[in-house]
Amino acid sequence: MQSSIGCKRWAIAEGYIPGWSHGPEPQFTSHETVCLLNASNEDAHVSITIYFTDREPAGPYRITVPARRTRHVRFNDLTDPEPIPRDTDYASVIESDVPIVVQHTRLDSRQAENALLSTIAYASRD
């Protein structure tokens, strides 16, 4: 249907959960988020695979984004099949059975004042 927008395969090459935080939780807990938008009229079944520098990938982590909903998932909260280590470089590939849109955001509160970054993820148009 015309309501769907996006792609079925995305990647985020940057990934890093800072090791500590300042300020009131949970808003100011240092975190890294993958924002998922499913504008279609069908539920999206999403699988995330995490890549590391020196070991085989972890996952898949499975998330459902219902039809016409967004979910902003903190990598900090992914625990099944295993938690994502802090203060460690990683990257991710996001796959969905319906088109979705993916954006990547980090809030770093290791110092007294927080810092932010965000970028659209890489959309595979193959």
Place this chain on the structure above:
Amino acid sequence: MQSSIGCKRWAIAEGYIPGWSHGPEPQFTSHETVCLLNASNEDAHVSITIYFTDREPAGPYRITVPARRTRHVRFNDLTDPEPIPRDTDYASVIESDVPIVVQHTRLDSRQAENALLSTIAYASRD
């Protein structure tokens, strides 16, 4: 005409208006902005739909960007058909009848020093 640039459907998967602010208003009010550029020679009639985590979408919010103009619209200021709640995750789809370019920016002034993020939105090339 050659002057137009962009696409007619865009999406921003991240969306979050911080719940409070520091510093002089309106520049340092925590805000989230959608920047719209219409380089064409026809007015752009833009509709924004807002997606949430746990309810049906809101909108459409209607905005006109005149020919050869830019408008930087704060989500904070969208009130018709309903205001966008603070401290709440959302996402947006932006549709226009002529090609436009869309960029997403947030200024977060919840702490004493402000933080910024920005990214090009997702352009649907379908």
Place this chain on the structure above:
Amino acid sequence: MQSSIGCKRWAIAEGYIPGWSHGPEPQFTSHETVCLLNASNEDAHVSITIYFTDREPAGPYRITVPARRTRHVRFNDLTDPEPIPRDTDYASVIESDVPIVVQHTRLDSRQAENALLSTIAYASRD
């Protein structure tokens, strides 16, 4: 030649030069930059047009990026045919006669600690 990379038409929908600054100049002067990379073996003749909210566009501003060079141009420094006003929303279209790559960055030093944003510009693949 294989060395060239990029597109000939780009757009940046966000644009805003903060009205004041903190810290040592010129590094900590609040500024907005368009980064231009010309990896080709021919000089790039670049024209920038600036769009506003409530008046006709300004420009073209003309910049040459020599073959195999990058130029990081502060919008603050564009003066011909007219300076870009501070504390004012704008947007830009960047056109080149050879393929280039364009990225947008802001350093905001209005408060004691600086904030940064950056994004790839919108590449027109038409």
Place this chain on the structure above:
Amino acid sequence: MQSSIGCKRWAIAEGYIPGWSHGPEPQFTSHETVCLLNASNEDAHVSITIYFTDREPAGPYRITVPARRTRHVRFNDLTDPEPIPRDTDYASVIESDVPIVVQHTRLDSRQAENALLSTIAYASRD
């Protein structure tokens, strides 16, 4: 194989390693990073060329990203064939023999509180 994602040629038009830092090393050393994700089942042999404002390009800098791994490389750490000067504008082109995904991040700790920026790099789909 279906596991690979990305492109073989990328570019980052922004590049600047701040000249000084605050806070504990190495996390808070001002740095500029190129994040490389190789989700394929073959090793990626990556070449980075650095472009400047007023001299011929430097490089290639050669990096291997093993199959199913990510590497987050600080430009600060590139020394062969020559180190990248601090407080100097540059840009980069990244080429790989298998598809990869590239993202660009800077942490600027010149002031007491750090600032962050990140963007997906430009993907050449030619």
